[in-house]
Amino acid sequence: xxxxxxxxxxxxxxxxxxxxxxxxxxxxxxxxxxxxxxxxxxxxxxxxxxxxxxxxxxxxxxxxxxxxxxxxxxxxxxxxxxxxxxxxxxxxxxxxxxxxxxxxxxxxxxxxxxxxxxxxxxxxxxxxxxxxxxxxxxxxxxxxxxxxxxxxxxxxxxxxxxxxxxxxxxxxxxxxxxxxxxxxxxxxxxxxxxxxxxxxxxxxxxxxxxxxxxxxxxxxxxxxxxxxxxxxxxxxxxxxxxxxxxxxxxxxxxxxxxxxxxxxxxxxxxxxxxxxxxxxxxxxxxxxxxxxxxxxxxxxxxxxxxxxxxxxxxxxxx
Numbered sequence: 001x002x003x004x005x006x007x008x009x010x011x012x013x014x015x016x017x018x019x020x021x022x023x024x025x026x027x028x029x030x031x032x033x034x035x036x037x038x039x040x041x042x043x044x045x046x047x048x049x050x051x052x053x054x055x056x057x058x059x060x061x062x063x064x065x066x067x068x069x070x071x072x073x074x075x076x077x078x079x080x081x082x083x084x085x086x087x088x089x090x091x092x093x094x095x096x097x098x099x100x101x102x103x104x105x106x107x108x109x110x111x112x113x114x115x116x117x118x119x120x121x122x123x124x125x126x127x128x129x130x131x132x133x134x135x136x137x138x139x140x141x142x143x144x145x146x147x148x149x150x151x152x153x154x155x156x157x158x159x160x161x162x163x164x165x166x167x168x169x170x171x172x173x174x175x176x177x178x179x180x181x182x183x184x185x186x187x188x189x190x191x192x193x194x195x196x197x198x199x200x201x202x203x204x205x206x207x208x209x210x211x212x213x214x215x216x217x218x219x220x221x222x223x224x225x226x227x228x229x230x231x232x233x234x235x236x237x238x239x240x241x242x243x244x245x246x247x248x249x250x251x252x253x254x255x256x257x258x259x260x261x262x263x264x265x266x267x268x269x270x271x272x273x274x275x276x277x278x279x280x281x282x283x284x285x286x287x288x289x290x291x292x293x294x295x296x297x298x299x300x301x302x303x304x305x306x307x308x309x310x311x312x313x314x315x316x317x318x
Contacts, residue, residue: 007028007043007082009021009025009044009045009082010047010076010080010083010084010085011072012049012068013046015157015158016158020087021085023207024105025044028042028221031224031225032224045080047072048071049071069084069092072086073096076210076212077098077099077212082211082215083211083218084209084210086207086208086209087206088202088203088204088208088238089206090203091203093241094242095210099210099211099213100211100213101208102209102226104226106229107178107205107230109177109178109181109205110177111177111200112174112175112177112192112198113174113176113177113193115165115172115173116165116171116172117166117190119172119190121191122145122146122172123146125171125172127148129171129172130149130150130152131150131151131174132153132154132161135174135201136249136250136273137251137252137253139151139275140271140272140273140274141197141275142174142198144275144276144278147275154173158183162188176201178204195255195267199254199255200254201254202234202252202254203237204255233256233257236266236291236294237255237256238294240295241254242295242298243294243298244301250309251271253268253269254266254267254268255267256290263286264286266284266294267281267282268282268283268294268300268301269281270305272308279301279304280301281300
């Protein structure tokens, strides 16, 4: 890409992915008057991913996190797009050769949202209630606190899941507050879940932008957009996940945030898919050593994990 070429942004086609991509486009235009002055300087290229196309099976069965990025990465390496917009919780901890992640936007709300027409909290759900979620992390944390609850696989974009809930296919579901905020759907939220009750996914609420490692122009366009606070926190979280070899096959959660003194505080957990054996850790340290902090937190838990922490349960429901 040269500075005079159109910037082609690759993205998934869901309403949430498009909202995130429009935010990136608007930030690029605001940061670079030369782009704002040029007609059609930015092109949005929608790419369907395997994760969007295969909706009848749990992610763990069909390959995990890379399913939402593989086709977009391929388009970038082939030169069909210049940058790509991702939800950070969908990005694998090891990127393909030739692709880098130089930019993250300011983070949105990290919490999960509880959506239910019949109860105001997980604790208030009826005995044996059915909760739909595509996330092993959410399902396992629910089972850890309410073993009586039946957790079923619940795939599809935000609007699809809201429709399934309204049709009564499940008693409740959980979605990310960040996505609902970006879509203007906070009126659908019964209650946000405190992080003490439902520790977020690694990278939840953060938008990341990738480009080719050797694309100097893309790096220049993206430099003013990145949020150092978000970058350092998510770096710690991703190092934690990488140490545990985490994917959509493993219920892992991690959340880093900055303290008033500028240090990083990190909480992480791992739990078996059936909700048993929940292990937690907390670490604090310098933000300049964010990756080392997350790696150390992962080592804390890796020492106590057995193989069954990494084995997904049989698929149930849809």
